[in-house]
Amino acid sequence: MNIPLVIDLDGTLIHTDMLHESTLRLVRDAPLQLLRLPFLLARGKAVLKRHIAQRSSFDPAALPYNQPLLEWLQSQRAAGRKLVLCTATDATIAQAIADHLGLFDEVIASDGSTNVAGAHKAQALRERFGQGGFDYAGNAAPDLPVWAQARKAIVVNGNAALVQKAQGIAEVEHVFPPQPAGISTLRRMLRVHQWLKNLLLFVPLLAAHQLGNGPAWLALLLAFASFSLCASSVYIANDLLDLESDRLHPRKRLRPFASGQMPVWQGVVFAPLLLLASLLLATFVGGQFLPWLLAYFVLTCAYSWGLKRLVLVDCLTLALLYTLRIVAGAAAVGQALSFWLLAFSVFLFLSLAFVKRYAELEVQVLSGKQKIHGRGYHTTDAPIVQTMGIVSGYASVLVLALYLNSDAVLRLYRAPQVIWGAVPVMLFWVSWMWLQAQRGQMHDDPLVFAVKDRASLAAGVAFVAIIAAGAVGWPW
Template structure:
């Protein structure tokens, strides 16, 4: 929408939600949490001293990399055209002046920066007063996005509405002529699917493994319990994915593919994630208590370990992969606890080795991407790109160790008592050898997804191997002539 009215030589532009679709205060708070979670205890005391003080204190301690922030490309292109036409561009923001200045230096468009200074929160009427004092009433056009900007538009010659709802745009039009509208990006079902990581819920099917291994697949009561456990684990996992994506904003934005994630791209606001994460965790624990106390303890342990991984462990080389393997195995342990089934040493040993291999595949694939992007280090991780061959060696060794454990298990006496024709299961060994070799070959070729589980769920060869292995166990259980 464009209105042909007299324009001011000055365009004042808001930062949060306008120049960038994200909120730099929330972004800085995330940095604070990531660097030292203990700092969060001081936030209420800083807030009691006023928002300007809060923003100043956070800016003192948080090192937000403004070069990684998402920016409103369409607005910036339009501002470049206006500046080329001789108009003066002013960045006016409620964020702390140091952060606003860093953004202005990075974007390279602004002649003046007006922002909060540790005493005055440059928002709403305070922002209007600062602009009026410098350029006079109606001496500027103003680009904003929120209800707080109504007070500023009331003093502007023209309103430029950015990333705002239709209702707010109509309110702005009643106050000042609207010169231009930059429509908001809608949050779609695809965005929410990616926030919840619904495809990752496939991993929670591991909860059913103990029931299948115990030959109790026909136990309807146990199956119903595990279905409830599945959703409890899935909601818990989604809660952690939300937290992890928020904590990983800076790293994800430096990744060629992860930068498109909903929180990294600011398609979904951080504040929604801050509300969604705890809500999902609470719902998960409520479902867990319905399954049983033993399951709930493992679910809680899984939650604590994933939080530790997100905050700290994922930055420690090798420990991160061991933790990922443990998190996969915990699903099997929790599934056994849910239906009171004892786990065998062989199942636990096999799961640790196979999931450790997949964790190494994940890191190997990520390092390959970083190498192709010309980076020397994996941001937010404890690995150098030069570690890629070492991880490949460890991963291949772990995968073959898993197959060895499977072969030793099949040689034991337990198998003979559980299956009618146990010799048929031996076909699973070469099938597993093929699959782990296939996964590593695809990773070596650079054809591996960031998550090997997602790769396996979409890869035809992997699906065929899974079907054949399942057939081996079914035939061994019933016999070829059964």
């Protein structure tokens, strides 16, 4: 007898929840719609799902499918078995996914009046196929009533406790284990490696030669922790709002939310908690640090919400976000910023922002695409982006060279002539970064590339050694 195989969607066939993702897209594209959702929910989940589905679009090809399960389903279909997609997701979304995969003979889903979940799903399948007339693949506790009506159970992405419960009410035919998730996944969600950027907070203190200022170091350590938590909060929000674009990128598709290793709802919880912890730490820093932290947060949110889709504005915003770290560091210790440091920072970080965008354009060129998804750039823009980035990098070196002729250098350095050695070092590093980008060897984040690249690390050591030698004078 050819027993139909019924498959759940959210958390089973795909490593995500379509209601959560659709809601995020709706809030991103039409924020005011968020005010209507509680009233729609009061009319029932099915009504809410239909409203959201009709107002948010998605690409079925970009979803994080459960590949082991998908391959098994393909073998079952090849053997002539009837496959049915049965889900609490709205029918318009479920049908689009079914049409994309071309695997399913039938789709049963929420229709705007009935929410096909839990007991309702069990009843619908019993009426359609009869008691024990189908096998069912699910992933969570709400699937237990369905397994109770099924002939056999297939447990997907479930823990040991769920498997045990399923075995108590049905014969478990297959178990597809969940994706591994642990400290490494949490670390990647927080993007801990990006905290390196927050070392820029210490630049004003170092530039002013205040290395022995103990209270300033304590304030900056608190500022570093606060900025890092704030940055992680924004990174999570950015990943949630940029899921589809990340999934179309060869490397970003492996991020925790894009790949489905971490559910979207956890990101929605984590982001505000991290922000709250960041603001709490900021109150202990003192000075004008908190207003600058809030400015960074607002500008980063604006970037995630829409500025990153605007040509050139996105790179200028990234440069400002880097520079804001330096400004915040100065505010944390009540130190005035020099014109030279700000000018050097803006031009250098603008160059790095263009490096980032150029590297992304090169990836799209190799993929045969004409445009970066979610950005305003075409692949044909790569040469002009490269030109603007190189010019910006060399402009930062020019500012450095002009600074070396200022009165501030004579006041701060015992051997100011030694500092001129920093100019060729910077020229080398800027040129090296762009050469690597041209060769297609640049990481999505230039600073991450720099801390792993031997030539960049050597240039950094040389730069620090030259500055130190100029500050203490000749050793002989």
